[in-house]
Amino acid sequence: MIGKIIAGSSFGATVSYVMKEQSRILGFEGIEPPGVQDMVRDFKDQTLLNPRIKNAVGHISLPFSPKDADRLTDPAMAQIAREYMERMGIRNTLFLIVRHMDQAHPHCHIVYNRVGNDGQTISDKNIKIRNGKVCKELTAKYGLYYPKGKEQVRRERLREPDKTKYAIYDAIRSCLPRCKSWSDLEKRLQERGITTTFKYCGNTDRRQGVLFGMNGYTFSGSKIDRAFSFSKLDRHFSQAQRIVTPISQPRYSAQAVGNLSAAVSHYRSAFAGLFGSRSNSGESLDLGGFGVAGGIILPPGGYCGSIAPEQMQRRIGESHEEHIARITALIRQATEAMLIEQAERSRRIREQQTKKRQIKIHR
Template sequence: MIGKIISCSSFAGTVGYVMKKDQSRILAAEGIAPPDVRDMVRDLKDQTLLNPRLKNAVGHISLSFSPKDADKLTDAKMTGIAREYMERMGIRDTQFLLVRHLDQAHPHCHLVYNRVGNNGQTISDKNIKIRNGKVCKELTAKHGLYYAKGKEQVNRDRLREPDKTKYEIYDAIRHCLSGCQSWGNLETRLQEQGITTSYKYCGQTDRKQGVLFGKNDFTFSGSKIDRAFSYTSLNRHFEQLQRVRPSVEQPRYSAQSVGNLKAAADSYRSAFSGLFKSVNVPEESVNLGAFGLKGGVPLPPSDFSGGIAPELMKRRIGESHEEYIARITALIQAAAEAMLVAAAEHKRKLKERKANKPKIGF
């Protein structure tokens, strides 16, 4: 059972709508004289004179039921449920018209009532939507009626604006949310579907406290679309995703591969140190401590003897862990050998230069 509060400003238009020719049946009426529309409208308007300060005296609510309940919803049953609904909603001691419509597959009826009561009192509409939802759930459970779970059960084809757009935004957010990790992701994906995202801020600060979604010249706060889409709920959802990081697969290497890499690293460190000593660079200025540790590998410039370009140290796409460690080991070994050759060549040149240096006699 679903109750829909319908905004109306005219008894003539409202009564004229519910009294569809050959497609409606009057279930109950009080304080008015059916079936003539003009007579009923006149009766309703006359009573509003008891409370002329009330700007809008027209009350209109449709009560819809699932087609699965059609067999049990006789006219008497529907009338009984509608009267109980009115009592729980505080719609009492006033004029009303209850009409069943026969133009749809699902059973439904329309309740038109005067918000000016028989004694001139006002039939309150304060928090009417909240009260309506609560009463419908209670009556659905009490009478064993079918309860549609969630907005997914709503027939989109029958919706009118602005509900049609509201449900389009609901469906879009629900579809996009599973693939979004942040507000930015959600904004981008909704924008692709013609949906705008804007925010409400707390006073003159930059602290966000609400979110608005817009489409087709309609704008809705997130909580109006669905409680799960309020700013607080969505922000909590994204914060939880940021805290939960997917586990990273730890690379597994064979003992032989690790041993080969360690040996190559030792050779590299030795050759690296020896090369700098051979060119008279103080050993303490050479940082070898970080080699093989997370965060850095001391590499000479790529245009230097034994140099390794940093991009060569990165794992390639499609390269297995074993292939990667073998390639890096080979690079380090080649670099170490190149530095050993460079150091030996430097020593040879120094020795040759010393041998050819002219001797000065005294």
């Protein structure tokens, strides 16, 4: 959960936006939904109590991770939104909470009047700092998923050159755990249309920098991410080449292997139902080490709670049985995410078909 403060100067435009077609009202106070004009009138009338406030429009979006989709029922999201408002000091005023259903990630919008019911101002001082603090507190309280660093960035909203830079970041992050040398990384990135070139020290053959290119844009490793600077990647490969693979083969109970096999079967079925013919392409994970024949294909672009290869590695202090149980849970979670998306697509298709039939009837 990461709140986004949205600038707005018009209740008319803001309310019209949040009340889009694929939306549901989760809560309100002091206004009369569902008519947009009626709600806008109510919001505007209250601003007359304090005409000194130049911008009385408060608008905050609360996006959640797709990993929490199955838990975020309308009542649950409404409760979190109301508690968020209370902790942010948004109280004793008109507000509207609306859930949007047009994207894969669950999210809602809060529209409120910065002129309170008593004419006092709802302060927006340090609102971004307070927003970050409150979101972290609520994320911890409700056990929600909180992305870190570049995971927070909405890729679909990026423009060039940032769009390409983040595509390269995602590719390196995905490939790196399976690479033990520069040549391994270069080969895997080339398969994704990304070039790798090196900067050398003077006229020597000693490398001192790395550049990654794609779509006509070129970035140094450190510009993509500090963890991808030449020195840090070079250190990563040096350490990877010193790792000795254990000789002993872990043994798992028949029940644990059976649970994993069943989870894999359901995953493959959900994947085929969601992606169809694309199931023959894409990156795969081998499960042979767990005693399960074959592997699973990852959804394209990390879609629907995909499993990162590094998550498959056994953690320090984790027993073999705990390891396979965790992997089974990850696969089940990814399956649930794909089933939710499949159901949502079916619902959208039904709505479109219904609209078409209604149009024909009116004609």
